[in-house]
Amino acid sequence: MDQPESRERGTAEQSGLPPGQRLQRGWPVTHYGPVPTFRPERWEFRVFGATADGDKHCWNHREFSELPFSTVVADLHCVTKFSMLGAEWGGVPAREIVELAPPAPEVSHVMVWAEYGFSSNVRLADFLSDRTLFATHKDGELLTAEHGFPLRLIVPHLYAWKGPKWVRGIEYMTADRRGFWEERGYHNIGDPWSEQRYSYQEEPGDGPEL
Numbered sequence: 140m141d142q143p144e145s146r147e148r149g150t151a152e153q154s155g156l157p158p159g160q161r162l163q164r165g166w167p168v169t170h171y172g173p174v175p176t177f178r179p180e181r182w183e184f185r186v187f188g189a190t191a192d193g194d195k196h197c198w199n200h201r202e203f204s205e206l207p208f209s210t211v212v213a214d215l216h217c218v219t220k221f222s223m224l225g226a227e228w229g230g231v232p233a234r235e236i237v238e239l240a241p242p243a244p245e246v247s248h249v250m251v252w253a254e255y256g257f258s259s260n261v262r263l264a265d266f267l268s269d270r271t272l273f274a275t276h277k278d279g280e281l282l283t284a285e286h287g288f289p290l291r292l293i294v295p296h297l298y299a300w301k302g303p304k305w306v307r308g309i310e311y312m313t314a315d316r317r318g319f320w321e322e323r324g325y326h327n328i329g330d331p332w333s334e335q336r337y338s339y340q341e342e343p344g345d346g347p348e349l
């Protein structure tokens with residue numbers, strides 16, 4: 140199996156842009172559908188699917204905001220070919236969630252679920268990267284609504300669609316399944332360094348049959 144960690148190139152400041160990408164000044168807003176309204180009293184973050192103990196694990200917004208906080212400097216590479224460099228993301232490391240609500244031993248993939256049923260699948264190994272972060276902040280400030288407040292996932296070594304905005308939980312999976320964009324023509328893995336943009340580029344074993 141691929142080792143995502145070994146392909147992690149840090150930020151473009153150190154290693155240049157991934158192939159085919161160009162630098163974007165400013166921070167555009169890119170997503171499908173409307174921006175959801177945050178309702179703190181209804182919000183919860185859920186871990187479900189194949190958990191180690193078979194139970195669901197939930198945090199309300201206050202509980203989630205008390206989880207350990209750290210920062211990661213990472214770039215954002217949109218598959219439509221622009222990249223934003225060097226943002227400092229702050230939030231809860233994905234590994235922290237995995238420690239608090241561990242997966243069953245046979246779990247291989249994680250579906251990340253967001254508002255309105257948006258989803259994206261990642262390999263457990265990608266999720267476990269020490270740079271994968273559930274971000275609440277960017278450059279020291281709370282995320283704005285259009286950029287994913289109160290919570291978005293950042294997976295620095297994959298294209299940005301692998302990082303849902305308005306995240307509401309994760310599902311541990313014992314087999315791979317495609318998320319929203321992965322069902323609609325984007326690559327199942329999405330490594331920008333090997334330009335895995337579209338599903339027609341997939342090699343056998345890169346993803347479930349379309």
Ligand SMILES: Nc1nc2c(c(=O)[nH]1)N[C@H]1C(S)=C(S)[C@@H](COP(=O)(O)O)O[C@H]1N2
Nearest residue numbers: 168169170171217257286299300302303304
């Ligand atoms: N919920 C949700 N998250 C999403 C998307 C989306 O359509 N819905 N689009 C993704 C894509 S394609 C990109 S490039 C980034 C853009 O993040 P930004 O708008 O903060 O720049 O969000 C990602 N997260």
Ligand SMILES: [Mo]
Nearest residue numbers: 217218299300
């Ligand atoms: Mo994107």
